[in-house]
Amino acid sequence: MTWFYSNNGQQLGPITDQELTAKFRNGELSSTDLVWKEGMSDWKPLGEVNLFSAGPMTQMPRSMEGSVMLQQPPIRTSAPIRPNIPTYLWQSIVATVLCCMPFGVVAIVYAAKVDSLIAVGDYVGAQSASKSAKTWVGVSVGIFLLLFVGYFGLIAIGIIFGNI
DSSP states (O other), X not given: OEEEEEETTEEEEEEEHHHHHHHHHTTSSOTTSEEEOTTOSSOEEGGXXXXXXXXXXXXXXXXXXXXXXXXXXXXXXXXXXXXXXXXXXXXXXXXXXXXXXXXXXXXXXXXXXXXXXXXXXXXXXXHHHHHHHXXXXXXXXXXXXXXXXXXXXXXXXXXXXXXX
């Protein structure tokens, strides 16, 4: 059975089962590299295919190496799906500007971590940083509202009792 494989987005092959197995064993291919053979509907990661289900392994004549005898489906090189994890960055900045400098800055620090954690694939860490940013934005807004209501409450009390 002849196989085709992908290396850095380039289609290579055909190679035999034995050659494919050897490339995997010596580290040239990993279980996530895409492979295809006649009869498969699409390219699949090497780790998902059974090399020995095709029957006995045969050696391909050297005169055929590198020639493309079959029409293969195109290799899919789509970007991974980015999870929708909010950063709360603009909310953190607004909270900092409104009044609550120390708490808003903590929110900004957590919000800034979200995108970098997603970029390295740490989705759990990104979710945690997002949650922390949201919490600190809430603390900042809560303190702002408490100070705002307290300030105008004191003014109202002063007006009522004639001190202003």
